[in-house]
Amino acid sequence: MTRYLVRRLVFLLVSLALASIVLFVLLRMLPGDPANALTSVGASPEQIAAARHSIGSDRPLPQQFAHWIGQLAGGDLGTSFVSSLPVGPEVAQRLNVTVPLTLSAFVLAVLIAVPAGFLAAYKRHTWYGALLNGVSQLGIAVPVFWLGMILIAVFALNAGWLPSGGFPQDGWDAPGDAISSLVLPVVTVALVMSASLIRYVRSAALDVLGSEYLRTARALGSSFGRAMWRHGLRNAAVPVISVLGIELASTLLGAVVVESVYALPGLGSLLATGIAQHDYPVIQGVLFVSTLAVLLIGFAADLVQRIVDPRLRGRLSGGGVR
Amino acid sequence: MKRRSPTLWTGAVLAGLVVLLALVSLVWLPYDPADTSGGRLAGPGDGHLLGTDKLGRDLFTQLMTGSRIALEAGLGSVLIAALIGVTLGVLAAYAQGWFDDTLSALLDILIAFPTLLLAMLIVAARSATLGSAILAIGLAQSAVVARLTRILVKRVLAQDYITAARTSGTSWPRITAGHVLPNIWPTLVVNLALQFGLAVLAEAGLSYLGLGAPPPNASWGRMLQEAQATFTTAPAGALAPGVLLVLLVIGVNLIADGLRDVLDPTTRRGRAAA
Numbered sequence: 001m002t003r004y005l006v007r008r009l010v011f012l013l014v015s016l017a018l019a020s021i022v023l024f025v026l027l028r029m030l031p032g033d034p035a036n037a038l039t040s041v042g043a044s045p046e047q048i049a050a051a052r053h054s055i056g057s058d059r060p061l062p063q064q065f066a067h068w069i070g071q072l073a074g075g076d077l078g079t080s081f082v083s084s085l086p087v088g089p090e091v092a093q094r095l096n097v098t099v100p101l102t103l104s105a106f107v108l109a110v111l112i113a114v115p116a117g118f119l120a121a122y123k124r125h126t127w128y129g130a131l132l133n134g135v136s137q138l139g140i141a142v143p144v145f146w147l148g149m150i151l152i153a154v155f156a157l158n159a160g161w162l163p164s165g166g167f168p169q170d171g172w173d174a175p176g177d178a179i180s181s182l183v184l185p186v187v188t189v190a191l192v193m194s195a196s197l198i199r200y201v202r203s204a205a206l207d208v209l210g211s212e213y214l215r216t217a218r219a220l221g222s223s224f225g226r227a228m229w230r231h232g233l234r235n236a237a238v239p240v241i242s243v244l245g246i247e248l249a250s251t252l253l254g255a256v257v258v259e260s261v262y263a264l265p266g267l268g269s270l271l272a273t274g275i276a277q278h279d280y281p282v283i284q285g286v287l288f289v290s291t292l293a294v295l296l297i298g299f300a301a302d303l304v305q306r307i308v309d310p311r312l313r314g315r316l317s318g319g320g321v322r
Numbered sequence: 323m324k325r326r327s328p329t330l331w332t333g334a335v336l337a338g339l340v341v342l343l344a345l346v347s348l349v350w351l352p353y354d355p356a357d358t359s360g361g362r363l364a365g366p367g368d369g370h371l372l373g374t375d376k377l378g379r380d381l382f383t384q385l386m387t388g389s390r391i392a393l394e395a396g397l398g399s400v401l402i403a404a405l406i407g408v409t410l411g412v413l414a415a416y417a418q419g420w421f422d423d424t425l426s427a428l429l430d431i432l433i434a435f436p437t438l439l440l441a442m443l444i445v446a447a448r449s450a451t452l453g454s455a456i457l458a459i460g461l462a463q464s465a466v467v468a469r470l471t472r473i474l475v476k477r478v479l480a481q482d483y484i485t486a487a488r489t490s491g492t493s494w495p496r497i498t499a500g501h502v503l504p505n506i507w508p509t510l511v512v513n514l515a516l517q518f519g520l521a522v523l524a525e526a527g528l529s530y531l532g533l534g535a536p537p538p539n540a541s542w543g544r545m546l547q548e549a550q551a552t553f554t555t556a557p558a559g560a561l562a563p564g565v566l567l568v569l570l571v572i573g574v575n576l577i578a579d580g581l582r583d584v585l586d587p588t589t590r591r592g593r594a595a596a
Contacts, residue, residue, distance in 0.1 A: 011427075018424075019431055026443070141571035143523050145530045146546055146564040153553040153560070246433070254436035257527050261550075271439075272531070275446040283443075294431065 008302065012295050019291045020072075024065050027280055055081045057280075068284065077288070078281035087285035090270065095289075097167055098259070098266040101182055102252045105189035110244070113194040117201025121209060124202075132198065139195020148188045148261035155184060165263035185262045189255070193247055200243045204236040211235070238309045245301030249294040330580025336573030340389050340566060347386035355383055356538065363556045372558045376548060381559055384540035385566060391534075391541045392570060395456055395525035396518040402460025403467045403521075404514055410464065411471025412498065415479065426472070432465040437524045445533045452525075452535035459524045463517050470513055474506040508585035515578035519571040526567055542567050 043051075052058040056067065071078055077087040116132055123129035156164035162184050168177040208214060208228075213235075217227035256268025267286055274282035352371070353360070358378035366373045372381040414425045432440070441458035448454040478484065478501065487497055528534040529543030537544070542563035549559035 015427055015431060018428065022428075029447070137572060137575065138568070141519065141523075141568045141575060143526050143530075143543070143546075143564065143567055145527060145543075146567070149546065149550050149553060149560060149564075153557075157554050250436045253439050256442070257438065257531065260531055272442065275442055278446075291431065298430070 008299060012299055015295055016292060020069070020288060023284060023287055023291070024068065027283060028061060072288070077285035080279055080282050082277050082279045087281050091267065091285055091289055094265060094267040094270045096171060097264050098252065098255050098268065101185055101189065101264070101266065102248070102255060104182070104186045105193060105251060106248050108186060108190035109193035109197055112190065113197035113201055116194070117198045118205045120198060120202040121205035133202070136195045136198040139191060142192065144188060144192045145257050145261045147192060148184070148258060151184050151188055152261070165261070167264050185258050185264060189251060189258055193251060197243070197247060201240055204239050208232040208236045234308055238305055241301050241305050241308065245297050249297045252293055253290050327580040327583045329576050330584060333573045333576025333580055336569050337577060338573070340570045340573070341393065343386050344389040344393050347390060351383050351386060353380035353383045355379065355387055355540065363552060365556070366558055372562055373556065375545070375559050376552060381562060384545060385562055388540040388542045388545060388563060389566065391452060391539060392522050392525065392567070394452065395459065396522045396574070398456035399459040399463060399521035400514050400518045402457065403463035403517055406461070406464035407467025408471050408510065410468040412475055412502070414468065414472045415475035416494065426469070429465050429469045433469060437462040437520065438527050441524060441528055442531070442533060445528065450533050450536055452539065455525050455528050455534045459521045463521065467513065467517065471506065471510065474509055475502055478502050478505045512578050512582045512585070515574055515581060519574040522567065522571055522574070
């Protein structure tokens with residue numbers, strides 16, 4: 001296990017290094033000059049040159065890259081070209097919104113999808129099995145921003161129960177307001193996420209229900225519940241865990257749309273502003289933190305899979321399902 | 323091949339509705355798309371089937387031209403994803419060792435990044451047009467297609483008949499054309515159909531964020547964004563484009579499910595995306 005952990009950590013670091021190189025090079029390939037964002041429209045060539053010099057974009061690329069990596073190694077995400085504020089604290093503040101949003105939505109989605117998926121598989125020949133299947137079909141097709149708009153119209157504008165958007169100025173110092181402003185976004189994300197999760201859970205559960213080992217356990221006198229608990233869940237969990245990892249990562253990064261619908265100051269909206277302003281340090285900072293999160297989630301998913309399924313222990317990375 | 327699939331037919335009817343709208347819009351529209359004579363935010367009826375938008379343009383006309391954008395986005399993205407994804411996937415499957423490992427690691431990271439995020443970067447690099455959106459979505463999806471293709475090709479290459487073909491001196495290109503592609507295309511087609519639906523949703527999302535086809539093109543995503551502020555006073559504009567989006571995507575997903583039933587008898591029905 002120790003040997004595996006070491007190899008897996010090396011793999012993680014190499015991936016992170018690869019990803020930061022790709023990230024850096026791709027961003028520098030974008031047309032458009034970040035100095036334009038700093039200067040007014042009629043700026044003289046000297047002013048533009050001065051702006052470039054002040055943010056360091058006139059230096060050779062390898063030097064810029066080395067500078068960035070050096071900063072990262074010291075735990076510094078750099079300074080925004082546009083606001084001249086450090087990126088690290090800004091990212092941390094945005095994470096205060098995005099992380100609670102993502103994690104609560106994820107937990108809610110799992111709580112909905114796992115029982116619903118099992119039920120949809122076990123009762124697939126009954127009308128409510130078919131209904132569950134239909135609802136998840138529908139949920140996959142609904143754009144997340146439209147669901148958000150509808151929920152706002154129904155629960156905020158019509159009923160007036162919850163705020164229609166925004167996040168309290170005081171943040172988590174006003175816990176009641178903060179929580180109530182996250183309820184609708186969390187429900188929106190959780191519903192969309194559970195729609196696709198149900199299908200994976202259902203498929204994994206169907207595989208288990210048709211398996212030889214379950215039949216054997218039943219033939220040896222085990223009750224259905226006990227056989228399912230001892231053998232079924234463990235086997236069904238393996239493919240579902242890797243899907244869960246992917247879903248969690250992509251929700252964390254994909255929160256930009258929901259944040260836009262509900263006007264939340266999260267990581268996604270920071271990235272959107274950064275992209276619009278060609279603010280490289282902000283874009284790099286957000287994407288670097290996101291990549292790190294994606295890799296860590298993948299790492300965690302692999303670890304959990306290996307704990308659940310001893311057969312995977314000879315392999316470096318858990319089996320992907322998608 | 324001759325089995326009937328009710329799923330396939332239901333899907334074809336739903337998606338067919340949108341295709342019909344798009345085809346009709348090529349030859350006939352109820353109003354000129356730029357005609358604002360209807361008055362702002364008029365309710366349904368009175369010469370306008372669904373009313374008008376906040377500039378006074380006929381909503382149904384906008385929906386019809388929007389159907390073209392949605393279908394173009396789906397088709398264009400899937401074509402790009404298929405072209406790049408299948409090529410990369412086949413190459414990675416033939417390659418062994420570090421090239422294969424590196425490529426799969428990179429693809430894994432790329433796949434974890436949502437399509438929309440990659441698309442935002444690419445759209446920011448170019449400009450916000452339908453073409454950029456399609457290119458961006460197609461590129462992001464090609465990572466998914468490449469990974470699937472790689473797995474599928476590897477599975478075929480492990481078969482005994484490939485070894486037999488190799489031993490008898492068949493070249494790799496002939497093996498690819500004669501054995502590999504015929505074996506993997508049913509699964510690929512099903513996945514590409516699912517990608518079509520995802521591409522339509524991604525384009526709507528980009529347009530909602532203001533990164534899709536620029537005004538005055540009526541992308542459904544942008545129509546929804548514009549109607550959001552007047553949801554309670556003029557609900558038709560905030561509902562109709564969403565309903566059509568859902569119809570199209572469900573239709574395409576059902577087609578994918580139906581194709582899976584028809585093309586691959588060994589796969590169980592209702593199995594999630596391969």
